Amino acid sequence: MENPAIQTEHCFSDAARAAVYQAIFSRRDVRGQFLPDPIPDEVLGRVLMAAHHAPSVGFMQPWNFLLVRSREVKQRVHDLFQAANAEAAQLFEGEKREIYSRLKLEGILEAPVNLCITCDRQRTGPVVLGRTHIKTMDLYSTVCAVQNLWLAARAEGLGVGWVSIFDQDKLQDALGIPRDIIPVAYLCLGQVSHFYQKPELENAGWLPRLPVEDLVFYDQWNQGAAPDEPLTDHLRRLQADLRQSGADLK
């Protein structure tokens, strides 16, 4: 007899598994391709549910979802972005500053919906299972919610862009967020004209994609693969496949 406490599906079908990888590999940080069309409420509901089903330390679910649809509030946030971005540009030099100044880094006004995902660190009191020693775990849980929403949005054909160039205190003031609540992510959401094949910063020559096999250590920090480590070949092959095919893993 089936146990209702246990999931009936274990390993996904090949097609379902490929769909999950497709969302992961084809997700993009969208800045300049938002369309003005509204997001259907049903779709917005689904991506919020995806966020709410992220893992959370001690099951504390520390997140809130502050939807910004008001033109006036968006404008206020956009002004804050512009002030911070002017400061940011000064931190880069020479060619980097030129590239930086040409990059479009947000779609606050164009995206029909903005969404600030916050972390309420006191949601379930001061002592949280799993946060007793590493205090940032609740912030990390909130980021898991961001990533869930981002992948769900990609599957829905919705673009998401994470804007992080803000004075955090001023952003909180613009949204009325109390000081003890952390705005973890400010996102722009909307339908898009297209998704780029590669990340825009990779296309712009800002930085290259790192070879994954160089990032893997074995049993101790800085200990690379043994010469006969079979994982290295798999990683290289997957990387080559992905470079060739876009988002499909063979």
Next chain:
Amino acid sequence: MENPAIQTEHCFSDAARAAVYQAIFSRRDVRGQFLPDPIPDEVLGRVLMAAHHAPSVGFMQPWNFLLVRSREVKQRVHDLFQAANAEAAQLFEGEKREIYSRLKLEGILEAPVNLCITCDRQRTGPVVLGRTHIKTMDLYSTVCAVQNLWLAARAEGLGVGWVSIFDQDKLQDALGIPRDIIPVAYLCLGQVSHFYQKPELENAGWLPRLPVEDLVFYDQWNQGAAPDEPLTDHLRRLQADLRQSGADLK
């Protein structure tokens, strides 16, 4: 003519979209259901590639993947968990302490592979595009890599458990991780006997799942939905569907 810089697939098919939601809603934090069977290298390669394709601030890709397969290193990490967990138990009182002491919170020794995902905050120098104002963005990027891996693993039928009850300095010493590299997540990975339908902490009565509609604000912090806000009904219906069906959204 097709533009090779642009993705050809925009909105996913219904089946592919459902698969992404299935991964999101059926993902579990696994502690006690690991099987000793090895993880095929090809599968391990794919989930690491999924992690490596997370969004990262300024495309800095600050992560490393420290795979732990040595029994001796796992034992050292397990000892650290036990010491920290004994301290943690003392922080809960009464019934909570009793429940706490009965919970299995890690599968370090049983899982064939442990994986520490770290953040190298200096990877691309001190000034990072998008991290100029909010300094934690690189840590958040690393968490996105964790969540990508977790969802890919679920689609592969692999369990993942995030263990966070450690003295962080001692964990770094056990793995040889320098002080300026942050161990963001210590994960246990492996095939599992089964996935639970609900999070274990929900099953154990530790905390309930929060109603998602209470977590959504509109344009300003603490501003709830207008009485005629259509999103509220969608969220309630999705929540009821999900409670009934497990991981399928109608």
